[in-house]
Amino acid sequence: MNNLLVLPLLIPAFTAVILIFLKERVDLQRIISAVSVFINILVAGIIVYQVSTKGIQTLYMGGWLPPYGIVFVADMFAALLVLIGAIVGAACLFFSFASIGEERERFYYYPFFHFLLTGVFGSFLTGDLFNLFVCFEVLLVASYALIVLGGSKGQLRETLKYVLVNVISSSLFVATLAYLYAATGTLNMAHLSMRVAEAGQGGVMNVIAVLLLIVFSIKAGLLLFFWLPDSYSAPPVAVRALFGALLTKVGLYAITRTFTLIFVQDPGLTHTLIAWMAGATMILGAIGALAYNDLSRIFNYNIIISVGFIAFGISVATQDSLNGVVFYLMHDMVAKALLFFLGGLIISASGTDRLKEMGGLIRRYPWTGWMFFVLTLALVGVPPLSGFAGKVMMVRSGFGQNHVVLALIALASSFIVLYSLIKVFQQVFWGGEKREEQVKPLHYKAMMAPAAVLFAIVILMGVGAETVNGYVSQAGAVLADPALYINAVMKE
Amino acid sequence: MELIVALAIGVLFSVGVYLVLSKSLLRILLGTNLITHGVHLLLLTMSGLKTGAPPLLGEKAEAYVDPLPQALILTSIVISFGVTAFFIVLAYRTYRSTGTDDVEGTKEERQ
Numbered sequence: 329m330n331n332l333l334v335l336p337l338l339i340p341a342f343t344a345v346i347l348i349f350l351k352e353r354v355d356l357q358r359i360i361s362a363v364s365v366f367i368n369i370l371v372a373g374i375i376v377y378q379v380s381t382k383g384i385q386t387l388y389m390g391g392w393l394p395p396y397g398i399v400f401v402a403d404m405f406a407a408l409l410v411l412i413g414a415i416v417g418a419a420c421l422f423f424s425f426a427s428i429g430e431e432r433e434r435f436y437y438y439p440f441f442h443f444l445l446t447g448v449f450g451s452f453l454t455g456d457l458f459n460l461f462v463c464f465e466v467l468l469v470a471s472y473a474l475i476v477l478g479g480s481k482g483q484l485r486e487t488l489k490y491v492l493v494n495v496i497s498s499s500l501f502v503a504t505l506a507y508l509y510a511a512t513g514t515l516n517m518a519h520l521s522m523r524v525a526e527a528g529q530g531g532v533m534n535v536i537a538v539l540l541l542i543v544f545s546i547k548a549g550l551l552l553f554f555w556l557p558d559s560y561s562a563p564p565v566a567v568r569a570l571f572g573a574l575l576t577k578v579g580l581y582a583i584t585r586t587f588t589l590i591f592v593q594d595p596g597l598t599h600t601l602i603a604w605m606a607g608a609t610m611i612l613g614a615i616g617a618l619a620y621n622d623l624s625r626i627f628n629y630n631i632i633i634s635v636g637f638i639a640f641g642i643s644v645a646t647q648d649s650l651n652g653v654v655f656y657l658m659h660d661m662v663a664k665a666l667l668f669f670l671g672g673l674i675i676s677a678s679g680t681d682r683l684k685e686m687g688g689l690i691r692r693y694p695w696t697g698w699m700f701f702v703l704t705l706a707l708v709g710v711p712p713l714s715g716f717a718g719k720v721m722m723v724r725s726g727f728g729q730n731h732v733v734l735a736l737i738a739l740a741s742s743f744i745v746l747y748s749l750i751k752v753f754q755q756v757f758w759g760g761e762k763r764e765e766q767v768k769p770l771h772y773k774a775m776m777a778p779a780a781v782l783f784a785i786v787i788l789m790g791v792g793a794e795t796v797n798g799y800v801s802q803a804g805a806v807l808a809d810p811a812l813y814i815n816a817v818m819k820e
Numbered sequence: 821m822e823l824i825v826a827l828a829i830g831v832l833f834s835v836g837v838y839l840v841l842s843k844s845l846l847r848i849l850l851g852t853n854l855i856t857h858g859v860h861l862l863l864l865t866m867s868g869l870k871t872g873a874p875p876l877l878g879e880k881a882e883a884y885v886d887p888l889p890q891a892l893i894l895t896s897i898v899i900s901f902g903v904t905a906f907f908i909v910l911a912y913r914t915y916r917s918t919g920t921d922d923v924e925g926t927k928e929e930r931q
Contacts, residue, residue, distance in 0.1 A: 458892055465899045472906060484914045488845070488923075491907055495852045495900075496840070502859045502896050509889065510866035 330378065333387040333400045335371045336410050336449040339364055344442035354433045358425055361438045365418035368445070372411040379407045380799060384806065384816035386455070394455070394817055395519035401455035401817055404803035405654055409452050409581060412658045415785065416573045416665045417445050419778040423669055424566040426774035427676075432477050432564070440477070444470035444570065451578045455817060457508070457515045460582065461501050464547070468494050471575060475563045486562035493555040497546040504539040511536060518817035521590050521810050529593035537591040537598050541583065541605075548579025550639050551605040553632050557616065560631070561624040565672030568624070572631050573665035577657060580638050584653060587642060588807040595645060603643035607737050609636030614744040622681045623671050623756075626748055630667070630707070633741050634660050640731075640738050641722035649725035651804035655796065656718025659789060663707050663715065666782040670700045673775055674756055683755045690757035695776065697757040699783055704749040706786050708742050714789035717797065825865045832858035845911045845921040852907070856900045860893050 343364035350356050379385055379402055387400040402410070421441065428437060447467025454460050472494075476487040509515060511532050512523040524533055542552070549556045556576075560568055583602070591598055613636055616629030638660070641653040673696050678686045690697040706713035709720075719742065726735030789796055806812045832854050839851025867889040873881030875890065915921050 458895075462895065462899070465903075469903065469906070472903075472910075476910065479913065479917075481917055484910065484917060487910060488914055491903070491910060492840070492848065492852070495903055495907070496855070498900075498903075499852070499855045499859045502892075503862055505892070506859070506863040506866040506889075509863075509892075510868075 330385040330387055330402075332371065332375055332378070333385055333402050333453060334389075336368060336375070336414070336453065337446055339368050339371065340442040340445040340449070344439040344446065347439045347442065348436065351434065351436065354430060357433065357438045361421055361442065364442065365414065365421050365445075368449075369411070369414045369418060372407070372414045375402050376404075376407045376411050376799065378402075379404050380802060384813065386817055395514050395516035398459050399455040399516065399518075399817055400453045401518075401813070402453055403806045403813060403816070404799060405581075405584070405807060406452045408654065408658060408799060408803055409577070409661075410449055412661050413445070413448055413452065413574055413577075416661050416782070417448075417570070419665060419669075419782050420566055420570045420573070422778040423569065423672075423775060426771035427672060428564060428566050435477060437474075437477060440470045440473045441570070443467075444474065444574075446470075448574050448578055452581060455517050457517060457520070458505055461498070461505065464501070464578070465498065467575070467578065468498070471571065474567045474570070475559065477567075478564070483562045486559045489555055490559040493546065497543055500539065500546075501543045504536060504543055507532070507536050507539070516817075517585070517589055518814045521592075521814055522818070524590055525593060529591060533591070534594060534597055537586075537594075538601065540586055540591075541598065541601065544579050544582045544586065545605065546579075547576070548583060548639075549576045549609075549632055549635050550579070550583070550602075551609050551612075553609065553613075553635070556632060557625055557628040560628045565668060565675070569665045569668035569672070572627070572668050573661045576631060576635055577661055580635060580642075580657065583639065584642050584650075584807065588645070588650065589810045589813055592810060599643045599645055602639055603731060603734055606636045606639035606643055607734050609633075609639065610737050610741040614741050617744055617748040621683045623675060623683065623752065624681060626683075626752060627667055627671055630745060630748065631664060633745055634664070634707075637719075637722070637738055637741060640726065640734055641718075643734075644722065644725050644729050644731055645808075646725045646729060647801075647804050647808035648728075649722050650807040651797070651801050652718045652721030652725070654718075654800045654803045654807070655721065655793075656715070658796075658800075659706075659714040659718055659786070662782050662785050662789070663703060666699075666703055666779055666786065667707070669775065669779040669782070670696055670703065673772070673779070674700075677772075678756070683752065685762050686756045687759040688757070688761040693772075696779075697753070699779065700749075700757070701753055703783070703786065704746065704753060706790065707749065708746040712787075712790050714786045714793075716790060717793040821869045822865055825861065825869065829858045829862050829865065832861065843922055843924060845914070845923055848923065849904070849907060849911060853904060856896075856904075860896060863889050863893050863896070 347357050385402045389398040444467050447463050450463035472491050476483050514520055546552045610633055613629050613632035617626055620626050638653055641649045675681055706715045709715040723735050723738055836851045836854035839847045867886045872883040872885040873879040875884050875887035
């Protein structure tokens with residue numbers, strides 16, 4: 329029992345409720361939001377420390393023992409993602425201060441922001457599948473509001489699609505839970521894992537596993553990403569960064585959890601399927617990243633490539649590759665948020681989204697330019713930076729487990745990432761300015777500050793990979809051996 | 821009993837999917853509603869439709885029906901109600917700003 333576990337969920341929820349009453353006081357809203365995200369980082373840090381010293385932490389809601397009550401579980405995987413999520417959330421909040429505009433701030437931007445964080449942290453920490461569905465809905469409803477807030481024609485159009493896709497996938501999620509409940513009689517993840525192991529994972533269980541995979545793949549943008557490139561181009565940059573860094577990662581977290589804890593008996597079917605989907609995602613994402621000439625779409629397809637890459641690590645499913653998944657997931661959350669921050673700065677500095685109309689920004693914004701260059705190297709996975717360690721672990725065990733083709737696709741996708749982002753760098757920062765008027769972003773320094781913090785994390789995670797790996801391998805150990813998780817939850 | 825309800829759910833799903841694939845926004849909305857109905861009915865059916873007292877301890881019955889799916893359905897109903905309300909207003913706003921409820925028509929000409 330550890331009451332601290334519910335705080336990452338309670339703090340943003342409570343903050344959001346308070347902020348609803350302060351609609352007109354934008355300054356107060358900002359102060360309270362800032363305090364709240366810092367407390368959350370602190371709490372997440374303490375949870376990581378506790379998990380690293382005392383093992384998996386659990387909280388039985390209302391004192392009801394599992395499988396009867398809802399249980400919150402923080403193993404190292406969940407704890408690390410909560411910590412990184414809290415840090416990225418804080419950076420997005422400060423980026424919002426500088427970029428979102430008073431119009432939106434007056435219309436409940438910050439409450440929605442905190443409700444989104446509530447859903448994300450809840451999804452990471454919960455140990456119950458129906459509770460996971462509820463947390464998904466909390467973050468999705470907040471994301472509907474954030475994506476449409478402002479109400480331009482483009483936003484309305486994209487929100488319609490986004491809501492429709494998610495309504496369908498949520499219905500599918502509930503239907504799958506109905507089948508799962510009928511087949512096993514429980515919804516607690518640890519208990520499910522035991523029941524599936526007892527019943528043997530054939531026939532019906534495999535169908536349910538594949539249905540769950542489809543549901544989470546729609547959320548994560550794994551192969552079923554048709555909705556993502558357009559939807560993520562609609563909202564303002566701070567919201568895009570939040571979505572790109574957190575939302576698809578929640579789907580990936582759910583896939584990882586499901587296929588390392590519950591459906592582990594028949595990897596020949598489920599993991600092979602994930603492997604195919606991962607390969608196709610990387611290839612299609614790469615095609616998209618090469619095809620377009622506007623910044624938002626190139627970045628969105630880069631999200632898709634990395635989703636495919638992480639799914640590749642999940643499908644290999646050795647301890648080494650699962651370590652890689654955790655490491656790369658953490659790196660990708662930070663790096664994608666930073667990528668969108670810098671993209672937002674570029675777009676507002678050059679006044680256009682099109683690569684062909686940009687140029688010569690390095691003279692006006694050297695810091696942004698070189699930061700973007702180093703970030704590109706980090707995303708590709710050049711050694712001293714954060715993307716390297718995770719990629720190495722995944723690709724290494726991919727070759728070791730005879731997933732040679734897939735590992736080659738993964739390596740090739742890194743080159744595509746390099747090509748597409750260097751193309752952006754070259755066109756945006758080199759050459760001469762192509763537009764007459766020189767727009768100056770309003771709050772340049774205030775936007776660069778959170779970007780600089782994330783940039784520091786990208787570098788520190790790479791340089792201190794040895795230290796980070798201590799925590800990451802603890803997470804990978806639990807993912808590789810579900811018995812550890814089950815014993816921690818069902819010990820009484 | 822389960823078989824009949826399962827067939828009914830199948831009809832709800834197929835009609836829902838057909839409506840979601842149509843052009844008019846209002847039909848899509850109705851389609852999602854039918855799918856949600858199907859899902860809730862499925863949740864009730866999959867836990868078994870055995871006879872038993874309503875899950876109230878005051879009934880003092882031999883056997884009760886399973887209370888868990890009912891709680892799950894109740895949760896899912898309010899969630900989908902909230903989302904549907906949002907979706908309807910969104911459709912209304914889109915109609916006001918684009919002047920059409922044809923989904924194909926809301927596509928912007930991309931340069």
